[in-house]
Amino acid sequence: MELGILTEGINEVIATTAGACRKDESRGESESTTTTNTGNDALPLRPNAAPMGIFCRKGRIRMRVYRGTHTEENMRRNGWVVANVTHDPVVFVETAFGDIGADRFTEITHEGTTFWRLKDCEAWAAFRCTVLHVSEDLSVFELHPVAEEIISCEVHPHNRGFSSVIDATILGTRYVMFNDPAMLEKIRYHRDIALKCGSERERIAIKKLDEVIGISVD
Template identity: 25%
Template structure:
């Protein structure tokens, strides 16, 4: 089995839950974007110093969970995911109600300085090989945000004729953000579609 068997396409970024093992052998979960590099390999950008990074640096492997359960995303972001959400698999943990999961073995790991809107920060860039893939559901579709951005962009585009002032400014700002996201997480078709939307949107330029 390769990443295609769980619907992952080369070059796209998927929203997943990464589970790792803490130093005291308890499970940890965090929402993390995973880029499908090819059928057998993923790339991840992690906040330096997070629990997930420390666990991965110690254990050299982790589990990527493919699911859409909203509460799992909320609780793992807030750091509150209770222990009964986890299930053991060999020496690792996965999320019990996940649609699918795979084990990733770290191939390379590099700390990089990054500058963005929020200042300078250190990002850990990680490449990992995919080993075991387990499907818990027959039909697995990983979570990719690109089509959502497209839909939202189209909503704003069709409303542009009706808005003005602050609202119009808000839409412009949001459109830039949407385009950024779609180009970051999407595939060729998403980027082409976003380009069409941005072009149509530019008719409303001040």
């Protein structure tokens, strides 16, 4: 299978899907903006965004998504996902722990199905997905490319600060999910690199991460 904008290995992207419920609502805060699905059913759906890894190995494209996440529920329900490529570290933290406004999404219609992507992404790829395997903890999906677009060709020299925000955010999601204090030392390590090597955006991302974790890692 052609990988398109994705590359061999694990691609860390922002996955957009649509569903009936979002993270803020799970925490009891209501978000009033709704959007109507023009796909198979007519239920009001809200676009959702979350960082996810997309595995490209030997020409196959797959995702391993934890049960209990909105992304997993939405992919199983609607059978599609959009991979959004962005180098903005703040979006990774925002979407890992909370919801972004519906005004930050835009619609794509392809052969009668409406998908949502991030407005501010550098490239996106829409996929239909089929369930390969479901266990108690996670679902494995096979992804089939539908459409894609490169919006910006801006070059990003490698920045260790950006990479460390990604690592610290993944560790942060595990810390929040499993309340594992062993994660804190690793978060502190990546936090220091992000602050040393990153730009103002990395510093904003780390500040948001500190707030979510709720304790000082200094």
